[in-house]
Every structure is written in C-alpha cells, then in structure tokens.
Amino acid sequence: MAILLLGMTLHYMPQVHYPLLMLGSIAASAVLLFAAPHSPVAQPWNLFGGHLVSALAGWGCSLLIPDPVFAAAVAVGAAILSMQLMHCLHPPGAATALTLVLSAAQFHGMGWQWAMYVVATNAGIALLLALLINNLLPDRKYPVPPVTATHDPFAAIEQADIELALSQMGKEIEVGREELAELYRLALQHAKKRASVRP
Template sequence: MRLRPSGLKSYLGKMRGSTHGSPPRVRLPEVLWSWAGAFLGITAVGWLNQRFFADADLTLTIGSIGASAVLVFGAVRSPLAQPRNLIGGHVLSALVGVTCWQWLGGDPWLTQSVAVATAIALMHLTRTLHPPGGATALIAVIGSDQVHAMGYLFVLIPATLGPLVLLAVALLVNNIPAARRYPEFWL
C-alpha cells in the first residue's frame, strides 16, 4: 500500500475537500422526470409485489430498490445507474449476503460487515458497482426470518426480479424526454 509521505498536515488537509461546492442543481423538468420515473418504477415493483408475492411468503419490495430508483431515475447518466451495474450489483450482493448469513450467521455484526465489504469488493472487481447493492447484501443478513428462510431464492426474488422491473420502467420512461437517454451502455 502506498500512502503519501507528506504527513499529518496533508492528511487532515484532505478533509477540507478539494472543490468549491457540489455540482449545480438540475433544472425543474429534470426534477419532474426523476419524480415521474421513480413513481412509476416503484409503483410497478410495489404493485407486482402486492398482486403476486404478498400471499406467497415472498417479497419483491426491499429497501435497496428505493436506492436504485435514485440512481436509475435521478442520475440517469451515471455509470452506477447502468443496467450492468443495476442488475449485476444487486445479484452479486444478494449472493454474498445470503452466503454470509448461512456461513457466518452466528455473529451478527461480523456477518453484516463481511457481507457489505465483500459485496463492494466483488462489485468493483466485476465493474458492477451499484451502491444499493450494499443495502441488498445487508438486508440478506439483517432481514426478517422470512428473508432468512428464503435462502438463495432471495437472490432471484427480490434481488434479480426487483431490479429487472425497475430496468424495464427506466427504459420506457427515461427515453421519453428529449434530454434523457437510457442506458449509456448495457454491458
């Protein structure tokens, strides 16, 4: 590992930040399209969940889908929001989360941290970094008994199906306004 040799002063200096302020606020039409996309995306996931999965002891709506909606509808151009990352990030992280729960389940804090950290590392290595994936890995560990009982089915439902529904809505909605396009890349 290579640390900068310049010492404590520059280490603390880094905490001041390097740029003046955050990126500019987007214009109002962008805000409205982000709202509309997220509304329709979460509607689709929530409706399907209620219609098909509520009685089957399965769930399609997990917290990390809300985080994905931020990226997919709020930062459409971001590499983090592209299909490869959206699907890959959730699937890999769910696999890591379930595996951690099944192998290390006895020690909750350790299982949680190993799951999230390993999910991030794997997403990096596979170029599928998607921040909500960390939430998916964590949910697989701290989730309800219902989630734990699903085992590796959790990887399929909700961790693959939920993002797929969001992807479908994103493709339909994000390509309506002239100023938006989605995706930037598929794989």
C-alpha cells in the same frame, strides 16, 4: 411513479410460495436511475449485476458468520469487492447485502431461491421501468451509449512533432518513464502550435 409501478407489479405478479417483497435498496437505485441516469453506476449491468452479486455475498455471510454485526460488516465488504470484480459497481447493492444479513431469519426460512428471486425481480422490474420512463422523457437517453475515446484532431501528434521533440531533448535518450512523458509533452506542444497556425 417508478416505485409505485414497481410495488403494483410485485403485488399482482404470481406469488409462488411466499409474497414478493419490495427491497429498501431499490429506493436508492431509483435515485440513481431517475436523478442520475447518466452515471456509470446507474447503467443496466451495474443495476442488475450489482444487486445480484451483493445478494449472494449477503446470503453467504449470513450463513457462515453467526454474529450479525460481524456478518453485516463482512457482507458489505464482500459485496463491494464482488461488484468491483464483476464490473457492476452499484452502491445500493451494498444495502441489498446488508438486508439479507439483517433479515436472515426471514430469508433463511424461505430459502435462497426465493431470496434471489425477490432480488432479481426487484432489479429486473426497476431496470424495465428505467428504460421506459427515462426514454419517454425529453433530453433523456438510457442506457448511456459507451463512450469511445477520440483524439483531438487539431492537436494530433505527427511524426514531425516527435522529431522536433527529439531534437529538443537530444537524439540519444534513454527511454524511461520520465523521458517518454517529456517526449510526449513536447510533441503535443508542437502539435498544438501547428494546429493554431492552420487557417
């Protein structure tokens, strides 16, 4: 349904100078958006940012590297690195980078602005459809709200636990990584014991 709506929207949108194309990598995004919408790599910034920075990587490699096979390899690597640096990892983005290299003759003829417009339009419409469809389905919520770290209230470490752990290890300790890890382990052990005897 989402791919059908995406295709229809692209078809009926104003075609400025060249026709708007549907990217093959958007089909891979659809798998994440509708089969695994809770995945970190399916979240809005990952989707939109991932396709856009990957498209830039693919475009740059297609211009700078004449050998298409080498350009394809570098483009995918550059896309992955760019997505990692921009905190928008989205695996289908690598396919977008590859598309811009393998279809370089077509994309270059139409200009980088058109190429970025096509990528942004595909990703933007896919995001809107993901927001609409996922939130209409029962037991679905998209995007996933950020998870805040919580401590187990029944195993919270208190000062008494640390003091007991220190008494087990000896008062005079060198605080290295191993000692600190052991101190934490023992303190947590005491906290769990204390929690288990509470009414």
